[in-house]
Amino acid sequence: MEEKLVEFANLLRQNGLRVSVAEVLDAFAASDLTGLGERDIFRSALRSTMVKRANEVPIFDELFDLYFSGLGEVIKQAGQGVQDALSMSDEEFQQFLEQMKEMLEKHGKELSELAKALLNNNNGQLEKMLQQAARDARLGNIERTIEESYFARALARELGLDRLERELEEFRDQLDKSQHGARARMEEFLQRRLQALQDIIRRYVRIEREKRDLKTRESDRLQQLSEKSFLYLTPQEIEKMNEAIARLAQRLKNIISVRKRLAKKGRFDIKKTLRTNLVYGGVPFKLRFDRRKKEKPQVVILCDVSDSVRNVSRFMLQFVYSLQDLYSKVRSFIFVAEIGEITEHFRDNDIKDALDIALRGDLINVYAHSNFGYAFRTFVQDFIGAVNKKTTVIVLGDGRNNYNLPHDWCLREIKGRAKQLIWLNPESKNTWGFGDSEMERYGPHCDMVEECRNLNQLYHVIDRLVPR
C-alpha cells in the first residue's frame, strides 16, 4: 500500500501539487488509521493530509478517481455492458455465469488464466493481470494522445490477446458439439466479452495517459494565459482570465503589505514615547516613531473601448478595481470618439456587471470610429478638474486615430497638471507609427509609454503605480 501511496504522491506532484515527504508520511499514518475499507473515508484521509489548498481539491479528486479505481471501474462497467447487450437481468446473468463455469470445468481445463478470468467474470483477477501487463508494456511512460494506439497494442501483446482469440475460437468449436439450447447465447457472450476486453484495454491506456496529462490542462494553463496576447483570447480563456487576474491582484496586495511594513520608520515621536512608557515609570523602555505617511496615489484611467482593444480595457479596469483600496481615488472614463465617465457604475455594481454595463453602449456610442483627438479634447474641456498634482493618468489605447485631428496639445495639457501620464498600447511596439497610428505624436507627451499585450505586462505596469 505504501508503495502505491508514494506513487500517488508522485502523480500529484507531476500534476503541479506540492506534496512534501512529511505529508506522505502523514498520509501513511492516516490511511493506517482509517483503513481502506471505505472509499470516501480513505479519500478524506488522503485529502486532508496531502492537499492543502482548496483550489487543488478538484485536481486531487480527479486523480484519486483515476488512480484508485480507474481500472476497476472500467472493468466493472465493461461487465455491465456485456450483460446489458445480452439483455439479461442480474439473476439471469448470474445463472448464465454458473452455466459458463460448468462448461469451463468440462471443456476448458487447458485454457489460459486470462481466458478463465475473462469468462468467469473474475474482475479482480482480470485487473491484476492487466496491471502486470501494463508494467511489462511500460505503460507508465505514456505522454501523448498519439501514443495511445501504440501502447494499446503493446498492452494487448503483453496480455496475450491473440492467443486468447485462438483459445476462444477453439472453445466455441467445442460448444458446437455439446450443447444446443444456449449455444447462440454462449457464442454471443464470447464475442462480446472479447470486445469488452479490447475496450477495457483502450480505456485503460487512456486513463493512464490522462493521469499524466492533467498538468498540461490545469496548472500550466494560467501561466500560459498570462503570456498570451489579449487579442487572441477565446471566450473560455476570458473566463479563466478573471481567475488569473484575481490571483495576481492578491499577490500584488501581499507584496505591498510587506513593502509597507518594511518601509522606513519616521522620526522619533516624543509624545507617543512618553505615553507608552508611563507604565515603566517614565523610563523609556520602548521607543516610538512616527509612521511616515504614505501618499496613496490617485488614478484616472482613460480606456479606449473600440473593438480592437476592448478586451485589454476590460482587464485593465478589472485589475485596477480589484486593487481599489490601494488608491485613494480611482476615476475611469471610456471612449471611442465620445468620452464618458463610468466610475459610479463600479461603485454600485460588482466589477463584472459594471464592465458589462459600461461596454453596452448606453453611455457613449461604442460602434463609432475611434477618434482619440476628439476624446482628448472633450476630456480636457469637461473633466480636466479630475486631474491634479497627485493624479496618475493612464491612457489605454492603440493610438489609431483614423486620420482625424490628433489634438496632441490636450495630452500636453493633461501632463502639465498630472503627476505622471502613462500610455499603454496593446499593439506590438514595431507597428507603432505606421498607418493611422499616432503614437509618435502622442508618445513624447507621456512620462512612460509601454507595450501592454498580455497579463504579465499589465501586472508590471500596475505594480509600478503603487508607492514603494
Place this chain on the structure above:
Amino acid sequence: MFSSIEDVIEQFAKFNYIASRRIATVIYLASALKKPVLVEGPAGVGKTDLGKVLADVVSNPLIRLQCYEGLDESKALYEWEYAKQLLYTQILKDKIGEVLHGARGLAQAVERIASEDEVFFSDKFILPRPLLRAIRSEQPCVLLIDEIDKADAEFEAFLLELLSDFQVTVPELGTLKAHHLPLVILTSNNAREMSDALKRRCLHLYIDFPDKEQELRIIRTKIPDVSDKLAEQVVNVIHALRKLDLKKIPGISESLDWVKALTLLNVKTLDETLVNETLDTIMKYEGDVRKAQEELKDYVEKSRARRGGGTAIPGGSSDKDFLN
C-alpha cells in the same frame, strides 16, 4: 479519545453539531495523530464552532486566540509584567538594602543582586497569553487559533515551532514543553494564502456549504421547535440565494439567524412579503438585498407554477398567524 469515525459523528451530534463524514474523518485523524487542523471555507459554515464544540465533546477547556493584524508574541505568548516588577522593587526597597548591606564596591553589589534576579523573572511576574496557557495547562485542552489569515506572515512563522513540537522558549525560564499535547484548530477565511510550511504541519479541512438535506438537519437540531415546512422553505430559499453572485453569501449561521427570527415572529410558512421584510437578517449589503429580491420573485413564481397555484409559498394573510 475517539474510537472511530462514527464515534466522532455521534459525540458531536450530542452537542448539536452535525459533522459530515469528511469533517469527522479529519477530527478523528487529528486526535489520533496529534496534529493540528487547518480549517478553511467560506464565512459562516461553522469553522469556529467546530473548535468550540470539539472542546465540549472532549470536555476540556477551550483556549481561544483571536488573530488580528499586528498580533505579536507579547499578545499571543507571554509578557513580563513590568509594572508589577517595578512596584515590587519599590516596595521591597528595604529588603534590597538588606541584601546589599555590607557589600563592598559596585561590583560586589551587582553580584549580589544578580544572584537574586530570578526572583523578578519568575512565574509570578509572567503574564501568560493564550499560547503559553495552552502549553502550561495542567489538563489537556483545545486550542482554537481563530482567523489566522488576519495575522501577519511573521506570526505564522512564529507558530511553526509551537505547532510542530508544542514547546516554546522563554529566555529567562528556559524551554517549556506542553504537559499534554493540546488539540489545535486553526481557522482561516482565506483572506490570504497560508504559507506552505504551516500547511505542511497541519491536516487540512475544507468545509463548504452543506447540501440541502444536511442543512435541514442542522436547522432542526439547533432550533428544535421550528416547523418542518418553514425549515424546508428557508433551506430552499437560502440555497437558491447561494447560487447568486453576491458580495456576502449567506452561511449556515445566517440561515439559523433567519429561522430564529422567523420562529420569533411565529411564522409557519414563508411568503413573499415576509421574505422581503426579513431579508435583512441574511443579507448584509444593500446591493445583495436588491439582487436577492429579484431572484426571489422568480423563485416564487416558479414554485407557484410548479405546484399549481400557490401552495408552495402561499400568499395572503390567512396562512400566517402573526400575533396569536
